[in-house]
Amino acid sequence: MANKKLVIEYEERSAGLADLKPYEAGILRRVIEICKEARESGNNPFGCLLADAAGNILMEQGNEEVSLNGDCTAHAEALLMRKASQVYTKDEMQKLTLYSCAEPCCMCAGAMYWGNLGRLVYIGRESELKKATGDDARNPTLNLPVRAVFASGQKDMEIVGPILELEPDFMKCHEGFWNPSNTNNG
DSSP states (O other): OOOOOOOOOOOOOOBOGGGSOTTHHHHHHHHHHHHHHHHHTTSOSOEEEEEOTTOOEEEEEEOOTTTTTTOTTOOHHHHHHHHHHTTSOHHHHTTOEEEEEEOOOHHHHHHHHHHTOOEEEEEEOHHHHHHHHTTOTTOOOOSOOHHHHHHTSSSOOEEEOOBTTTHHHHHHTTTTTOOOSOTTOO
16 A cells, blocks of 8 residues: 555734734733643643634633643643533534634644634744754654644634733743753654
8 A cells, every 4th residue: 555645724823912902912821820830830831712703702721731640641732622512502602702822723723623713813933933942752742733733624613812022021931841862853
């Protein structure tokens, strides 16, 4: 059987604070605080939250891989989607926005897809995160953009990000946290 190359078409885009709704900059700053809280509790410095169309925060979630005894699926977005799917119907989820500190991994993107999330806003680029984490076993970053994951599906989701003005603040949460053998492998 011959190897076949999968080609997925998607468009990379960044956004700025000026592209967001007036209340969203404050929400994204709260997401960065959740990252700091996760780190302070001994977990990887990642976080997210779920909000309605008016900007009301419905749920917050930090990474809990360490807190949950090494549960590799305890990424903030996957945990939040697990909890949200127990509270909101798929029709309700379609009207909600998940605000994430970073471009979600494919596992978390899959949880958003199956949960029928309508909108994602994220701060940091996966490529910048990989520069910080390098080959640290705690975060073996994939080269799989979230837009490529969603482009592979059957339903539309609005994706806004990265928000480059806030990326340095998010990356500060990672300073001195990771232990790569070579930080220049990104």
